[in-house]
Amino acid sequence: MRVRAEAMFVGGPVAWLAVAVWLSAGLAAWAQPVPGTQGGAGALGLRAREKVPPAKIQEIYRKVLADWSAGETERAPNELIELESAVVLDADAATRKVLLKEEQAVIHQVGAADLEVLVPIAVLHHEAYRRLLERGFHGHALAMIHTRTMARDLAILYHDQSGSEGASLVSSRLLTSLGGLLQQSAQQLPAAEMFQQAVELDSKNVAALLGLATIFEKNAQTESAVKHLRRVLEVEPGNVEGRLRLAMNLRRQPDHGPEAAKLLTDLTAVTEPSWAMPLAFQELGRLYSDEGKTAEAEKVLRQGLKRYPNDLRLHVQLAAVLDRRGAPGEATALVEKALTLPMGEEASARFLYNTVRQDAFAAARTFLAENSRSRLPVLAQALGAPPPAAGTGVGK
Amino acid sequence: MSPKSLKRSLFPALAGLLLAAAVQAQVAVRILSPEAGQPVFGSTDVRVGVQAGVPIDRVEVFVNGKLAGTCKQPPYHVQVDVGEENVKREFKAVAYTPTGGSGADSVLTQPVTINDQMDLKLRALFVSVTRDGLRALNLGKDDFEVRDNGVPQEVVTFGRDELPLTAVLLLDTSESMSKRQEAVRRGAKAFLDGMKSSDEAMMALFSDRLLRFTPFTSDKKALETAIASTQAAGGTAVNDFLYMSLKLLDARQGQRVVVLFSDGSDVHSVLPASDVLWKSRAGQALVYWIQLGGKHESFTSSFRDFKANDKEYEELEKTVKESGGRVLTIERLEDLEDAFRNVLKELREQYAVGYYPNNAKGDGKWHKLDVRVKGGGRARTREGYADY
Numbered sequence: 001m002r003v004r005a006e007a008m009f010v011g012g013p014v015a016w017l018a019v020a021v022w023l024s025a026g027l028a029a030w031a032q033p034v035p036g037t038q039g040g041a042g043a044l045g046l047r048a049r050e051k052v053p054p055a056k057i058q059e060i061y062r063k064v065l066a067d068w069s070a071g072e073t074e075r076a077p078n079e080l081i082e083l084e085s086a087v088v089l090d091a092d093a094a095t096r097k098v099l100l101k102e103e104q105a106v107i108h109q110v111g112a113a114d115l116e117v118l119v120p121i122a123v124l125h126h127e128a129y130r131r132l133l134e135r136g137f138h139g140h141a142l143a144m145i146h147t148r149t150m151a152r153d154l155a156i157l158y159h160d161q162s163g164s165e166g167a168s169l170v171s172s173r174l175l176t177s178l179g180g181l182l183q184q185s186a187q188q189l190p191a192a193e194m195f196q197q198a199v200e201l202d203s204k205n206v207a208a209l210l211g212l213a214t215i216f217e218k219n220a221q222t223e224s225a226v227k228h229l230r231r232v233l234e235v236e237p238g239n240v241e242g243r244l245r246l247a248m249n250l251r252r253q254p255d256h257g258p259e260a261a262k263l264l265t266d267l268t269a270v271t272e273p274s275w276a277m278p279l280a281f282q283e284l285g286r287l288y289s290d291e292g293k294t295a296e297a298e299k300v301l302r303q304g305l306k307r308y309p310n311d312l313r314l315h316v317q318l319a320a321v322l323d324r325r326g327a328p329g330e331a332t333a334l335v336e337k338a339l340t341l342p343m344g345e346e347a348s349a350r351f352l353y354n355t356v357r358q359d360a361f362a363a364a365r366t367f368l369a370e371n372s373r374s375r376l377p378v379l380a381q382a383l384g385a386p387p388p389a390a391g392t393g394v395g396k
Numbered sequence: 397m398s399p400k401s402l403k404r405s406l407f408p409a410l411a412g413l414l415l416a417a418a419v420q421a422q423v424a425v426r427i428l429s430p431e432a433g434q435p436v437f438g439s440t441d442v443r444v445g446v447q448a449g450v451p452i453d454r455v456e457v458f459v460n461g462k463l464a465g466t467c468k469q470p471p472y473h474v475q476v477d478v479g480e481e482n483v484k485r486e487f488k489a490v491a492y493t494p495t496g497g498s499g500a501d502s503v504l505t506q507p508v509t510i511n512d513q514m515d516l517k518l519r520a521l522f523v524s525v526t527r528d529g530l531r532a533l534n535l536g537k538d539d540f541e542v543r544d545n546g547v548p549q550e551v552v553t554f555g556r557d558e559l560p561l562t563a564v565l566l567l568d569t570s571e572s573m574s575k576r577q578e579a580v581r582r583g584a585k586a587f588l589d590g591m592k593s594s595d596e597a598m599m600a601l602f603s604d605r606l607l608r609f610t611p612f613t614s615d616k617k618a619l620e621t622a623i624a625s626t627q628a629a630g631g632t633a634v635n636d637f638l639y640m641s642l643k644l645l646d647a648r649q650g651q652r653v654v655v656l657f658s659d660g661s662d663v664h665s666v667l668p669a670s671d672v673l674w675k676s677r678a679g680q681a682l683v684y685w686i687q688l689g690g691k692h693e694s695f696t697s698s699f700r701d702f703k704a705n706d707k708e709y710e711e712l713e714k715t716v717k718e719s720g721g722r723v724l725t726i727e728r729l730e731d732l733e734d735a736f737r738n739v740l741k742e743l744r745e746q747y748a749v750g751y752y753p754n755n756a757k758g759d760g761k762w763h764k765l766d767v768r769v770k771g772g773g774r775a776r777t778r779e780g781y782a783d784y
Contacts, residue, residue, distance in 0.1 A: 220701035252701070282666045290668075312606060313666050316636050319643060320671045323678075328646070335643045343606045350664040351604040351631045354698040 044079055046086035057087060057102035062383060065110065068124045069380035077127040080147070084128070088143040096146050103150065110382040115161050117379045122154035122174055123372035129178070133185055152178060152194065159201055170371050172202035173364040179211050180361035188215050204235045206242070207364050213245060214356075222249045240274040241360075243267055244283070244353075251287060261287055268303065278308045279349045285317055297321045312338045313348065422449035423499030425491045432503040434553055437480050437560065437594050444472040444489040444501070451494060458488040480593045482507040482560075508560055508594075508649055518553070519544075519753055519781065520680060521765065522651060522720055522746040527773040531745050535769065543766040544753050553750030560594040560650040561743060562612065563587070564641040567623070568658035570603035574628035576688070576729055580657060581623045583686075583732035587655065588616045590740040598644065599623060602637040603630030604664035612648065634658050634712065635665035638683070639672050645681040651748065652681040653721070655739055657732075659688060660712055661705075663697045669711035673718070677762070677782040682721040682743075685712070686735045689727070720778035753783075760784050 044060060046052065052060075060083050068076035087099045110117050129148045132140065152175060159171035179194035192215045198208035209232045216225035226249045232242035247263035250256035264287065267280035281304025288297035301318040308314060315338035319331040347355070428443040430436045442457045442464070455467045457474040465474035478485055488502040521542065525532040537554035565584050573580065584599070591597060593614055599622040600609040608626045610619055638656060645652040662669075676683060692709050694702045716723050722742075724735045749767065763783050767775045 214698065217698050218696060220696050248698070286666060313636060316640055317666050320639060320667055320675070323643070323675065332643060332647055335640050338640065339606075339609060343608070346605075347630055348604045348633075348664065350633070350666065350699070354631065354663055 043075065044082050044086075046082050050086050052083075052087050054098065054102050057083070057099060058106050061103050061106045065106070065121065065124070065379065066383050068120060069376045069383060071376065073127075076124060077131055080124060080128045081132060081143075084143045084147055085140045088140075088146055090139060090142045093142065096142055099146065107154075110379065113382040114378050115158065116375045117382050118154050118158040118161075119170055119375045120372040120379045122151050122158065123368055125151035125154065126174060126178060126368070130181055133181055148178060148182075152197075156197070156201075168201045170368065172198045172205045172208065173367050175201065176205060176208040176211065176364045177361050177368060179208065180356065180358060180364075183211060183215065183356045184358060188219065191215060203231075206232055206235050206239065207361055209235070210239075210242060210245070210360065213242075213249075217245060217249055218354075220252075222252045225249045226253070238270075238272075240267065240270060240272060240276050244276045244280055247280075248283060251283070257287065257291070268300065275349055275352050277349075278304065278311045278314065279353055281307070282313055282317060282350075285314075285321070289321060294321050294325050298325065310341050311349075312341050312343065313350065315341070422447075423452070423491050423493060423497055424448070425455075425489055425499040425501040427487055427489050427501045427503045430487060430503065430505050430558075431554065433506050434555060434558065435482070435508040435560075436478055436485055436505040436558060437482070438592065439475060439477050442474045442476055442487055442489065444474075444491070446470070446472055446491045446499070448491065448493065448499070450497065453492045453494045455489055455491045458486075458490070460486050461488075482594060517752050517756060518750050520553070520559075520651075521749045521751075521767060521777045522682060522743070523749055523767050523775050523777040524742060524746050525769050525773050525775050527769075532769070532773050533745060535747060537749075539770050540747070540749050540775075541768045541770065542749060542751055543768075544751070544755055545763045546766070547755045549751040549754060551749055551751050554748065556747045557744045559748050560596070561591065561740075562645065562648040562650040562652045563591075563595070563597040564600055564645060564654045565597055565619075566600050566602065566637060566641050566654055566656045566658075568603070568632060568634070568656075569601040569607050569626055569628045570630055570632045571628055572632075572659070577623075577626075577628055579729040579732050581620070583657065583736040584623055585620055586733040587736040587740050588619055590737060591616065595650075598641075600637060600641060601626045602633065603628070604633045605630055606637065606640075612644075631664045632658065632662055633664040633666075634660055634662040635667045635669050635672050635708070638712075638715075639667050639675050642672070642675045642679050642681055642683075646679055651743060651746070652679075653739075653743060654681055654683045655686065655736065656683065656716075657686045657688075660685070660692065660709055661695060662708055662712070663695075663699065669708045669715065673711050673715045674782070676715045676719050677780070678760075678784050680778075680781070681719065682778070683716045683719040684721040684739045685716045685723045686732070686739070687723060687725050688729065688732075689725070718779045720776065749777075756783055758783060 064076050064079045064083060067079060084099060087095055089095045107118070107121065125147045129144060129151060132144045132147070155171040155174040159167045175194050175198035179191045179198060182191035182194055192212060195208045195212040195215070198205050199212065202208070209228050213225045213228040213232065216222070216228065226246060229242055229246040229249060232239055233246065236242065243263055244267060247260040247267070250260040250263070261284065264280050264284040267277070268284060270277065281300060285297045285301040285304065288294070288300065298318065298321050301314055301321060304311070304314045305318060315334045319334040322328070322331040322334070424447040426445045428445050430440060430442070444455050444457065444467070446452055446455060453468070455472040457464050457467070457476065459476055459478055464476045467474050472491070484507060485505045486502060487505065488500060490498055490500040492498045523540070525535060533556070537551050540551055540554070542549040542551055565587060567580055567584065569577070588597065591614070596612045596614045597619055598610055598612045599619045601607045601623065607629065608622050610622045613619065634656070638654065641654045645654065692706070694706055696702050696705065700708065713723060724738065726732060726735050753763070761783050762780055764780045765778060767777050769775050
């Protein structure tokens, strides 16, 4: 296998700008302990700022890969975090190059045997990144960026080298999942880049298209959002979230009200259960109210309440419409009834709409885990390590 | 006996009677406060006006038939604690001359009818008056001039710190407030501690959803418990829950107020701020908004872009100001208790000025209000109302 070093680990100018930002943020906290340890050494016995010789880095990295290939799904990502956090220091960007060089050397060696090993290695880095995000990353920003970039670049490399449709699917989903993690940690620009790359690898990747559209939507770039949402509906015409978001974005553009109204009206007839459905009624009611069509608003909100009798917002919204229509008594009764509804336990549909729902990436992650698991024996063989025990899995 | 002699013989006796009647008639007594029909609670200043052609020996004040106090010097007034019971009370004042002549007046005050149908035509304005930067607290009904769309109105009810308070404490309990929960609890407690037994409040803790609420109650412990037992979660939907609060206050009586604590960055409401503004204009409640930090920062969300969110914020501010309330900005969480206390103090120091609009049409049109204080001073009250 020929590993394209120029493609790997270089990143675009945006990535390096992000590195600079992270660096400045990380300088103040560079003396943090290695994540997952109690301020001292972890399972590998490494300490932060410990000078690890290059040969030792390679040795440990191989051990981590071996553990991963043996199905040590809990231990291996933690070991990788320990290694990378010990070697890469936020205060010294050159330390990342040291780690990169040694990890790359190991990947050259194992990848030469079989290109497929890149999948589980990429997924291992993805999992390490996910855990770092979950635990907080103060003082280890550069190590985080490193492991995320490794995951991304290995995925792209796998796609480029393999050229198969299957490789495109795997790589695209890994980038999609990374995009979801980035989006969750409010890193909109890198998330958008990740989704964009995922879509380039697989133009029918609905999760990535939706992810990209939501970023455009949140940043008031409704035209771009609409463009990507139309592509979602080309792939999956019945996608409820896609239809809802398209309607919402069309509403924000001049002269697209009728199309938005039609989309929302069609949605209200959908019987498929979805978190997004109450929103279709709310937004159609809103659209009518904004246009001064309070009779239509009242009608659609009453229909919504019939379908979703526990939706507090539909009660409040209908009350507001009735107030305006000169029926304050019924409006008061609706508000009082709203107070008797079950409350507080679940996030509202409106909150879910404006939030990065990780369940949107669940399918991509399951797909990744399955593909990684099936390639673990290949990785074990390439490392000369024992194959994984039956029934072990990877990734979340 | 001739008619003439009859006249003569009767004269002295008739003259005596007429003199006595004249003396009696000269003692004209009028209770100036409280006013008939108004609710009265707690410490009450009974002010009595006496006009007499002879010296007055004393003025006795009775509450429900019991002597409550005596005053010998003008201005005649007696401070009486009538208690907090929401009942009718009869106030009677009797002025005596040294020769045994007397005059009397009495008024009947009424209880506040809670949950009963209210007289929608009566507009109650709550007016804060400052003179030379200080609150003016000794004004009388005649010191106020009310103009409704420029038309002078007759003030028919008047008082200060007399109407019971009906408050909704609307507290933002979104995820971003999780570290501020304890300070919010202390702030709300400061407000509750200042409530009288006749006051009532509803606690509503919200995020993108309603996390907890209490019914309107005077039970301070129940109100405090609601805050203490609520976990912050979710986003923010000020408009939806402010609208709900105003709507619930429609059916209440007394001095109605919403005290909102939130940064006002409404991401998740389905109702636009214009609906809240409309509701506020159609109602009579005051809205106070306690903000931490104060400086609004533009933001974008899946529902609205920067410009639309800025507009929402401006309309929310407008709602508060138009209602006669205020935006109180605090820089530190430690100031939250004082902010809540200040709101309550301000409410207590407001004059309740009631009038029946003589130009009401019920057409939903905007009526601009202008309240002036004779003798100078700055009067702040709601800017107007929608005539529904």
